[in-house]
Amino acid sequence: xxxxxxxxxxxxAKKMDEQDSLSSLREEFIFPKTSTGESSLYFAGxxxxxxxxxxKVLIExxxxxxxxxxxxxxFKGPYPWLPYHEFLTEPMARLVGALPEETxxxxxxxxxxxxxxxxxxxxxxxxxxxxxxNNTFPSDVYAVKSQARFHxxxxxxxxxxxxxxxGEMFVRPEDIKDQINxxxxxxxxxxxxxxxxxxxxxxxxxxxxxxxxAAGAMCGFNLxxxxxxxxxxxxxxxxxxxxxxxYKYLNSGPGGLAGAFIHKKHLGDPNIPRFEGWWGQNKxxxxxxxxxxxxxxxxxxxxxxxxxxxxxxAIRASLELFDKAGIKNLRAKGDQLTGxxxxxxxxxxxxxxxxxxxxxxxxxxxxxxxLCLRFAKDPKQLNEQLQEKGVICDFREPDILRMAPAPMYNxxxxxxxxxxxxxxxxxx
Ligand SMILES: Cc1ncc(COP(=O)(O)O)c(C=O)c1O
Numbered sequence: 001x002x003x004x005x006x007x008x009x010x011x012x013a014k015k016m017d018e019q020d021s022l023s024s025l026r027e028e029f030i031f032p033k034t035s036t037g038e039s040s041l042y043f044a045g046x047x048x049x050x051x052x053x054x055x056k057v058l059i060e061x062x063x064x065x066x067x068x069x070x071x072x073x074x075f076k077g078p079y080p081w082l083p084y085h086e087f088l089t090e091p092m093a094r095l096v097g098a099l100p101e102e103t104x105x106x107x108x109x110x111x112x113x114x115x116x117x118x119x120x121x122x123x124x125x126x127x128x129x130x131x132x133x134n135n136t137f138p139s140d141v142y143a144v145k146s147q148a149r150f151h152x153x154x155x156x157x158x159x160x161x162x163x164x165x166x167g168e169m170f171v172r173p174e175d176i177k178d179q180i181n182x183x184x185x186x187x188x189x190x191x192x193x194x195x196x197x198x199x200x201x202x203x204x205x206x207x208x209x210x211x212x213x214a215a216g217a218m219c220g221f222n223l224x225x226x227x228x229x230x231x232x233x234x235x236x237x238x239x240x241x242x243x244x245x246x247y248k249y250l251n252s253g254p255g256g257l258a259g260a261f262i263h264k265k266h267l268g269d270p271n272i273p274r275f276e277g278w279w280g281q282n283k284x285x286x287x288x289x290x291x292x293x294x295x296x297x298x299x300x301x302x303x304x305x306x307x308x309x310x311x312x313x314a315i316r317a318s319l320e321l322f323d324k325a326g327i328k329n330l331r332a333k334g335d336q337l338t339g340x341x342x343x344x345x346x347x348x349x350x351x352x353x354x355x356x357x358x359x360x361x362x363x364x365x366x367x368x369x370x371l372c373l374r375f376a377k378d379p380k381q382l383n384e385q386l387q388e389k390g391v392i393c394d395f396r397e398p399d400i401l402r403m404a405p406a407p408m409y410n411x412x413x414x415x416x417x418x419x420x421x422x423x424x425x426x427x428x
Contacts (some may be wrong), residue, residue: 001360009416010416010417013415014413016336020333022330029051029053029409030051032392041417042392043406045408045410046197046229049228055313058313058316059313061313062313065079081306081309085105092259092315095327096232096242098232102234102264105257106257106302107258109224109244113243114143116241116302118273118275119266120240120266121188127187128148128153128186128188129186130189131160132162133162134161135199137224140193144191162175162176162192173203180212184216190209190217191220191222192222193223193224194221194242195226195367195368200367201357202230204364209239213238219238220243222244223259225368225370227248227249227259228246228249229249229334235264239263241260241266242261244258249408250315262299267298268297275304279304282294282296333407334407336412337415338367338370340415341405341419342355344416345371349422349423351376353422354375356374357370357372369406370403381425382422386421
């Protein structure tokens, strides 16, 4: 990334915005207002993405159909509720690099993680270990530990954490390989985030999946911080399963529904156990209400319940924008935007900020849109001051601020103004 000294000005940032072919997408979102009525500088897309203006329109359409048709809304109207989730399948599959039959939008992330582990964590007496990151999100840790306990294992033996080397911040790829090889025949499942929620480190999914498979284990990824952020290529990367939420980079609103991916090679395999519900039942016989479960031959077989339509409508609004932009274009802009953020921090605040996220590498995805930062002064105070000045980002105990310029709606000028406000605190 080739930023020059001349780029250290607001004018330069504005010029970059003029040249940005995705800049108009910003107009599709609602920015929270400050007390003085200005738009916030919103850098919390990794926690909760902004509201697409069309979300209200699409949710209202369903409210209207409910009023107009009552129960008949399941079959009537432009987007009947019975197949409503299917309207999301293709755009979601495109976004994560999956085949439509491998993709389903349903439930929430942790619920989907459990459902996937029911199918793909099938421990035996000798092969029962799960490899995770040492600083993974707590819900993932609770989920894998409880799965190990559910199968009768002591989680202290079953759950193995990948750690960075002493004095280092990131797990080295060769250490993942060594750890997988060391666990060998005892390894049942590798379950990593493809983009770590705290450090922002991204893993090469294909390499990890190949290593897991070579050891005879399954490989699943949590894309909570990857979906809508990085290019996932789930099918080609030969991942066995993946799960993700949609309220972060996918802008579907608080508690929005989640996604699940099951690789085609596992679809229709009668030996894979599954927790089942009526929404996974063959669509042509579902309403015969028979006792025999005949699974849909796609990822939809994992569905349990009829889904919340208003939540699906919100995701539809967001996916329209992802389709319009294209995830590869968003990643390319994201690299520029995050690179510019880092460039400004390193050149204006070198002794004040430490960037804890891996560096950008040409051709590889070592990080997405989020920078994890440490500061030379109290980060809580900085966060409070930033909030007063209309900046929204987030603090993580004990001393981290995470800031994510989302290419869908953040501009280079936003990034410049953010750094100006950090500078004001540093020099204050
Ligand atoms: C990495 C990761 N895993 C799991 C979760 C939990 O998600 P949910 O509450 O949707 O189950 C989150 C939420 O922020 C997350 O970031």
